[in-house]
Amino acid sequence: MKVFVTRVIPEEGRKLMIDAGIEVEEWKEKRGLSQEELIAHTRDCDALLSVSTRLDKDFLEASSHLKVIALHSVGYDHVDVTAATAVKIPIGNTPGVLSAATADTAFLLMLATSRKAFYMHKSIIKGEWGFFDPTENLGIELRGKTLGVFGLGKIGLEMAKCCVGAFDMKIIYHNRSRNEPAEKELNAHWVSFDELLEQSDVLTVHTALTPETEGKFDWFAFEKMKPHAIFINTARGAIHKEGDLLKALQEQQIWGAGLDVTNPEPMRPDHPLLNMPNVSVLPHIGSATEETRAAMSVLAARNIIAGLKGERIPFVVNPEVYK
Numbered sequence: 001m002k003v004f005v006t007r008v009i010p011e012e013g014r015k016l017m018i019d020a021g022i023e024v025e026e027w028k029e030k031r032g033l034s035q036e037e038l039i040a041h042t043r044d045c046d047a048l049l050s051v052s053t054r055l056d057k058d059f060l061e062a063s064s065h066l067k068v069i070a071l072h073s074v075g076y077d078h079v080d081v082t083a084a085t086a087v088k089i090p091i092g093n094t095p096g097v098l099s100a101a102t103a104d105t106a107f108l109l110m111l112a113t114s115r116k117a118f119y120m121h122k123s124i125i126k127g128e129w130g131f132f133d134p135t136e137n138l139g140i141e142l143r144g145k146t147l148g149v150f151g152l153g154k155i156g157l158e159m160a161k162c163c164v165g166a167f168d169m170k171i172i173y174h175n176r177s178r179n180e181p182a183e184k185e186l187n188a189h190w191v192s193f194d195e196l197l198e199q200s201d202v203l204t205v206h207t208a209l210t211p212e213t214e215g216k217f218d219w220f221a222f223e224k225m226k227p228h229a230i231f232i233n234t235a236r237g238a239i240h241k242e243g244d245l246l247k248a249l250q251e252q253q254i255w256g257a258g259l260d261v262t263n264p265e266p267m268r269p270d271h272p273l274l275n276m277p278n279v280s281v282l283p284h285i286g287s288a289t290e291e292t293r294a295a296m297s298v299l300a301a302r303n304i305i306a307g308l309k310g311e312r313i314p315f316v317v318n319p320e321v322y323k
Ligand SMILES: NC(=O)C1=CN([C@@H]2O[C@H](COP(=O)(O)OP(=O)(O)OC[C@H]3O[C@@H](n4cnc5c(N)ncnc54)[C@H](O)[C@@H]3O)[C@@H](O)[C@H]2O)C=CC1
Pocket: 074, 075, 076, 095, 096, 098, 099, 102, 150, 151, 152, 153, 154, 155, 156, 174, 175, 176, 177, 206, 207, 208, 209, 210, 212, 213, 234, 235, 236, 260, 261, 284, 285, 286, 287, 288
């Protein structure tokens, strides 16, 4: 049995597959594969472990010989899951193990943005640390403020817990369904989407990217937010409209933004958002800790091993394949 892996992954996951008798071929080049290269490399394989590689309909229709595809991510918006289901390939992801690390990144962006930390750091490098002026470089305090969570799932819940623990923030959320345990544990309140926009001092995005959430944060949404609100997105860049966000910040419709995800990625280095004092941008490092990436590789390997044994994979995103 052989698996093709589209990047070099942490040792923990690779070892698990090798110990299970699977031949592991990793793509070692520091560039993504084209769909043609992917088809060529997976032709003689039984499984694919995909790290951020787009898997489109053409590829999936040409790959019905694959017994399983494991993603090295919880998000699967880069995969045509309907096409995979049509050719009966189970798709696996890595839920849960990255929730804390990703929430930490959202928390980091919230705090850094509220104190203009990235911009202040750059100002030292530019030799601009000069005369002390008590009216300059002022941020916004977070204690007791309202955190609005769009998508109170696993990562949203971890972020809410951090904010209650650190800053005694009040939690409101908008989710497809009510999260009653969170309501009890954190005294969180479900609100409509418009109420979330109107009442949040910090609004943090934690839904998947779907046709429903794509472009959800546009000019009309930012227009409803408080003028001192901070917008945080660690989910997917296409959930906010970047041009509308820029305009909302330039026109002081909202106060600041912290982004771990952009659209497109990578963000171009001369993007105007990168030079705004109240904006913090990170290059999609939400889950990037040694512990979390190792745990993700193990979950992906477990999906591969089960799929190659003909068993139901433990973390399946298209359970319909088993019907
Ligand atoms: N920046 C990064 O490195 C990372 C980003 N992510 C992103 O975070 C997303 C969330 O991950 P998890 O918390 O594990 O997922 P989850 O499935 O546990 O939580 C998502 C929540 O959003 C809700 N939701 C979905 N669509 C909605 C809508 N239209 N309106 C209201 N609520 C809606 C769901 O009901 C669910 O409660 C992933 O899909 C991925 O795109 C995940 C990990 C790392």
